[in-house]
Amino acid sequence: MSAVIKAEGISKHYHIGKVNNMKLGMQQRVVQGLAAPFKRIGGLLGGRATAAADLDQIFWALKDVSFSINEGEVVGIIGGNGAGKSTLLKVLSRITEPSRGTAIIKGRVGSLLEVGTGFHAELTGRENVFLNGSILGMSKTEVQGKFDEIVEFSEVGQFIDTPVKHYSSGMRVRLAFSVAAHVLPDVLIVDEVLSVGDVSFRKKCMDKMHQVGAQGSTVLVVSHNAQAITNMCQRAIWLEHGQIKDDGPVEKVLSSYLSQGMGLSGHRIWEAHEAPGAETARLRSICIKNENGEIVDNIDVRERFCIETEVDVLEPGNGLVINHRFLNSDGLTAFSSIDPDNPTWEKTHWTPGRYTLRTWIPGNYLQVDTYTLDTVLWAWEPKQRLQCHTRDSVCFHIRESIDKSSARSGWLGNLPGVVRPRLEWEMVHEAENDTMQSNSK
């Protein structure tokens, strides 16, 4: 195994905006205004595009990024918006030059950075396959050899001789991906393009990338879809503010990204001036506590735990509703819960003051995953009104246990599902013959 991509100290800066010259006097400004075109032309002739454009402020999109990727690795790049993911892919696919640092890539690079890469709307699908194939580094004979395979994979078959301008965006992506994946590049670089196709094609693409990786190609993929990254990649690189924050096995990097990446923990306190809410009630804190009353981020899948919510009531009234919504890492709502579940809720008259509410979640109930909480406060009286809707208020992880007391009961295989209840199983031995029955309740 040798390094196929070796990046050392890759940095990339952009010149943005220009220095504010509000403080200059009228005369200086006139002089500058007159001199500017000449300065620009000077910069242009000198080959300094940025000087020519009068852009003085520097933004570092990538700062000292180093890593090495081996043959056949499928690596996911994760990070928030503006973290430098796409810039990194652009540097590696030679679209833009780094400002500093070097990268060495062995072999042919196939990159698919945007929808319909290099497609010309007026040309037919067939013509575009040849054009695109040649840009990606295939010879005409190579494309001819793989043409049928490419068309079959893309599922645009009958439209292959129609100009691409009549294609749907999904068809374009399918054809573009199909070409890029069949180039058999030594390195395949794919940006967030697969969010366009339908679910079944996305699945097909992921399988293809996996397959490309298995054939010894190296795959680099950017995606916001945590699930997709986990399915495809063994390794993940987490970028933040243009720097590598973490690099390692995909589960480890992804779980720390999902919690810290959002700046969330299992505990959140709001000061009085920033507390979300309106005139009737305000949210003051939310935390995750285990049965011993300790604040935690990580909960054993078997453990019972609670969401402790502190609310300030500012004016007297009835019917304050607190709603917690639990979202898993795919953004799917696992379930939601409201405080009217409390039997005393209807009789409660809220007088101003601080209230603490505990929502107990049983052990062996949620699937192993990372969850975030959306919290809504709603008041019926004195005025019917939404008080606040706080997204991603806290975050916690349900951790695996292979202990016999979890729903796994010692089973080590995959146990899929949004929830992970440990259910009661009953078995009755009815008779001495071969009939066996099991009932689940």
Next chain:
Amino acid sequence: MSVTATNNKRIVRIKASSGWSPVELGELWLYREVIFFLAWRDIKVRYKQTIFGAAWAIIQPVLTMIIFTIIFGKIAKLPSDGIPYPIFAYAALVPWTFFANSVTKASGSLVGGSAILKQIYFPRLAMPLSSVLGNTLDFALSFSVLLVLMAYYNVAPTLNIVWLPFLLVLVIFTSLGVALVLAAMMVQFRDVKHAVPFVIQAWMYATPVVYPLSLITDPFWRNMYALNPMVGVVEGFRWALLGTDTAPGPSIIISAAVAFVLLVTGAYYFKRMERTFADVV
């Protein structure tokens, strides 16, 4: 950036380039199929959804020739070295149209292809280069009309016709040299787009398209005039095909030298600006 081939696997070294560097001809050769595909695409797309199709390659210079004949030949009565004015003008319009269209298309090729520029790597030079190459088909078509006209006016080509390929190279060099600078500039400043048509028009009047070079009698000024490489091209065409007695002599050498310098400077400038294309286009 550099590309080397070892064990059939290319090793690409990506790093910041600095200063002025020459165009990597080796890499351009590796991507030759891309250049031809892009040129082929240009040709294919150019006359899509038109009624007359490729006939436009002929209609354009022929109509211009008719207008010039009426205005400059009949009304202004400009001299034409003893050759019928229509063919005199047309012989110049064939290389001139090639030059004008090449410069216009190639200078806009980077901005026009910005989507592809931002998505995928190949030597950027392939874009203006393929635009110029794509124009050679139009050139061939309009040139064939020139042969028809010559037959009609009973003008036999002279032996000097062997110089035609050289003149063709000269006009390609000139077009490319000018287009490389303009294309690279246009990425940064769209002003260029507005300036190009005007520059081309002015350049045409600065070139003996509608009038003969023989109007300038002083040899010194004639040589100075040849600093415009299109002077050598246009007069060379008339001399090689129609047998005008303006044998280019030293002026063609001057024009060729200028064209060569233009191409080399253009290539260096293009290469220098290339690294920022994807960021600023």
